[in-house]
Amino acid sequence: xxKGLKVLSIISTLLMIFVLVGGALVTKTExxxxxxxxxxFCYGEWSMEMFIELSHRMVxxxxxxxxxLLSIFSWIKIGHIRxxxxxAFISIFFLVLQGLIGAAAVLWSQSDFVLALxxxxxxxxxxxxxxxxxxxxxxxxxxxxxxxxxxxxxRKQFILLTIYLMVVVYSGALVRHIDSSLACSGWPFCVNSAxxxxxxxxxxxxxxxxxxxxxxxxxxxxxxxxxINKHYPNVKVMKQGWFIQTVLISxxxxxxxxxxxxxxxxIIALLHALIITxxxxxxxxxxxxxxxxxxx
Numbered sequence: 089x090x091k092g093l094k095v096l097s098i099i100s101t102l103l104m105i106f107v108l109v110g111g112a113l114v115t116k117t118e119x120x121x122x123x124x125x126x127x128x129f130c131y132g133e134w135s136m137e138m139f140i141e142l143s144h145r146m147v148x149x150x151x152x153x154x155x156x157l158l159s160i161f162s163w164i165k166i167g168h169i170r171x172x173x174x175x176a177f178i179s180i181f182f183l184v185l186q187g188l189i190g191a192a193a194v195l196w197s198q199s200d201f202v203l204a205l206x207x208x209x210x211x212x213x214x215x216x217x218x219x220x221x222x223x224x225x226x227x228x229x230x231x232x233x234x235x236x237x238x239x240x241x242x243r244k245q246f247i248l249l250t251i252y253l254m255v256v257v258y259s260g261a262l263v264r265h266i267d268s269s270l271a272c273s274g275w276p277f278c279v280n281s282a283x284x285x286x287x288x289x290x291x292x293x294x295x296x297x298x299x300x301x302x303x304x305x306x307x308x309x310x311x312x313x314x315x316i317n318k319h320y321p322n323v324k325v326m327k328q329g330w331f332i333q334t335v336l337i338s339x340x341x342x343x344x345x346x347x348x349x350x351x352x353x354x355i356i357a358l359l360h361a362l363i364i365t366x367x368x369x370x371x372x373x374x375x376x377x378x379x380x381x382x383x384x
C-alpha cells in the first residue's frame with residue numbers, strides 16, 4: 089500500500105508539472121481556442137493549435153483523476169499526519185478551480201487579467217501535491233527536519249516571499265496573456281526607439297513591472313541564503329534546500345533574459361515556466377517547516 093502510494097504521488101506530481109508547462113505552451117502558441125468555443129469536447133479542423141489544446145485538456149483530466157486518488161489514499165493511509173487532510177483538500181480543490189477557469193475562458197470570453205490567474209491557481213495545486221509527496225516519502229525524517237526550529241524572523245520572510253512570489257507569477261502570466269513578451273527589445277531595461285515615458289503602451293509597463301518584481305525576488309532570495317547560511321550552517325534541509333532556491337531563481341532570471349534575446353524561443357519560455365514551478369513548490373515546503381516550527 090505504501091509503495092503504491094509513493095508511485096501514485098510521483099505520477100501525480102509529474103502530471104501537475106505537465107499541466108503547468110502545458111498551460112504555458114497553450115498561451116505561448118495562442119492555442120486556447122484550438123478546439124473552438126467547446127468544452128470539454130473538442131470540435132473543429134485538425135491543426136497544431138487544436139492538438140496542443142486537446143493534449144492539454146487530456147493531461148489536465150488525467151492529472152485530476154490521479155490527484156483525486158492521491159488525496160483519497162493519502163487521507164486514508166497517512167491521515168494521522170497533521171497536514172495531510174488539508175493538503176489533500178487543497179490539491180484537488182485548486183486543480184478543479186483552475187479547470188473551471190480554463191473552461192470559462194473557452195465558453196465565455198475572459199479578460200487577460202482574469203486569465204493570468206490560471207497559472208497561479210495551478211501552482212497552488214502543484215505545491216499541495218508536492219508536499220503530499222514529501223510527506224509520503226518521509227523527507228522530514230531523512231533530512232532530520234522534524235525537530236527543526238526556525239527563527240521567527242526567517243519564518244516571516246518565508247511567508248512574505250511566498251505571497252510576494254504569487255504577485256511576481258501573476259505579473260509574468262499577464263505578460264504572456266497580453267502578448268507583451270517582446271514589448272521591450274532590450275534587457276534589463278526597456279530599450280526601444282524612444283525612452284520610457286508615461287504614454288508608453290500597457291505592454292511595456294507590464295513587462296518592466298514584471299522585471300522589477302522579479303529582480304526584487306532574486307535579491308531577496310540571495311539575501312535569505314546569506315542569512316540562513318549564517319544561522320543554520322550545519323542544518324542540511326535549510327542550508328542545502330535554500331541553496332537550491334538561489335540556483336533556481338538565478339536560472340529563472342537568466343531564462344527571462346534569454347526569452348528577449350531569442351525572440352521568445354518556445355523551449356526557453358517553457359523552461360521559464362518550469363523553473364518557477366519548482367521554485368514555488370520548494371518554497372511551500374519551507375512554509376510547511378515554518379508551520380511545524382511554530383507548533384513546537
